Amino acid sequence: MPSRRSDRVRERRRRYLRRFARRRTALLGLAVVGVFVVASVFAPYLAPYDAASRVGEPFGSPSWEHWLGTNDIGVDVLSELMFAGRISMMVGFLAAGAIIVLGTAVGLVSGYFGGAIDEALMRVTDIVLMLPRLPLMIVMAAYLGPGIWTIVVVYSSVGWASVARQIRSQVLSIRKASFIEASRGIGTGHARMLREHVLPNVLGIVVANGVMELMFAVLAEAGLSFLGLGDPANKSWGVMLYFAQIQGAFLRGAWWWILSPGLCIALLSCSVAFIGTAINDSLSPARAGR
């Protein structure tokens, strides 16, 4: 019996993958994300210059020596970008991970147990969803002081709510399913039930959500850093833009310094979004209209 079940699961997985691979944008997205990951992981070996020291004229325009020009203190922008990518992606992954864990936990508990627990948790979720997100994050971050961890903490403490809502409604839809009833009938405990029956059935949504949350987290990190809440010592792409803004990149006509970090953020988040929607569509092909 178990072998037949796993066969079926494998077949289903193969079908998802085939549908996923048919989306050219998703494959393109994967490629871009791959390039970004390699470029920043191997930044110490690949970067042409040190990202913290002066290696050229201030505000130097793009040239053979400096492909993407230099910033206000003569740091090579390309090298800076590669190192900044590490921070941007790390913060994105951390925040998205925290949000998924927190949101899934709340959604599972709320949907599975129902009753007063559900009522209470969903009340809190609704309030968090309705409060203006960015202003709330800014106020919290201002008290915590700028830094990488501030951004992770602040973003995940408001971001879990939408995930919790979606997971909960998915749990509700399978709670009454016959295999759950049957399992309850033979006396399966709550913990085991959640782990072995409920969680595997919402995993698809968790993954799709996780990918989209990664995109939101990358954007949120960039935004909060741009507002001066990032760590000036550990520059991310958002922090680079913050400095570009306050150091007068506009007045000096240093378009390369404004354009390149923004393009990196946009490319990364866009690629992640392509991957996310492809996953979403392959999970629910009806919506894709094909």
Place this chain on the structure above:
Amino acid sequence: MSGRWLIRRLSTNAVVLFAALVVNFALPRLMPGSPVDRFAGGAKMSAEARDALIERFGLNAPLWDQFWRYLAGTLQADLGQSFAYFPQPVSELLLRALPWTLLLLVTSLVLQVGIGYLLGATSGWHAGSRLDAGLQTLSLIFFSTPLFWVAMVLLYVFGFQLGWLPLSGAFTIGLDAGLAVRVGDVARHAILPIASLTIAQYASYQIILRNNMVGVLQEQYMLMAEAKGLSDRTLKHTHAARNALLPVVTFLGVSLAMSLTGSVFVESVFSYPGLGKLMYDSVLSRDYPMLQGCFLMFSLVVVAANLLVDIAYWFLDPRITY
């Protein structure tokens, strides 16, 4: 029936406002560092001066007492004084900034919904086609581009390089001219901020409308309408798109919170004197009373908008009862 519905909605929104107040009250007390030191802004203080400040702000009273005093003060629109613009009251500064933010927000929301409607309806009508795929890809690109960067690029191109539009502010300071010229001046200053907000945020409306459209097209009444021999135009606009629009109205409430987010970025890039700029400046100057005031004001706007959306929804879809 509608009375009960109204009470329910009002109470939900009241709870949200109350939550905002609790956040405001609790944050400065939970976070590391004492409020008194924050007031002093890092300057050294004698023990007597500290005690005097603690006494003056009532920080030695029991927590419940403090909370009541805070609530009572807030209800009388007393939000304290700004650190950065001392001794101006926070509430006055907020009220001065609010209209500018609303101007940007409302104009760009109308544009966002309009563009989202047009593109989303087209995309959903031709679901599965190449046009649909193209429009969807486009919307995803805009959806995932950071708003403040869109604003920076627009400012750089149209402000600094081409010089077509003003670089910052909401109006030309010291402009002495007739009303028409002044209105034109304000409009010229608002073009780039509104364009940035619209470009970076219209996409979610398109995506929602498209997906609803796909759902609506599978409804029985669409088949019926088609069988009646109605033209494609009528089918698309009066039968399909109108029904697909309803959830967009619900989404408006949620998206307003997002657009407010946008105003912080846009206003800080363009130095536009609205709530967002006020908040941005208070982050830089660590002006805590101002920051909290901004947060409260943003919450108020969200709640007010949600109530408006509820009322609009009720008019659009008389079937709903709560």
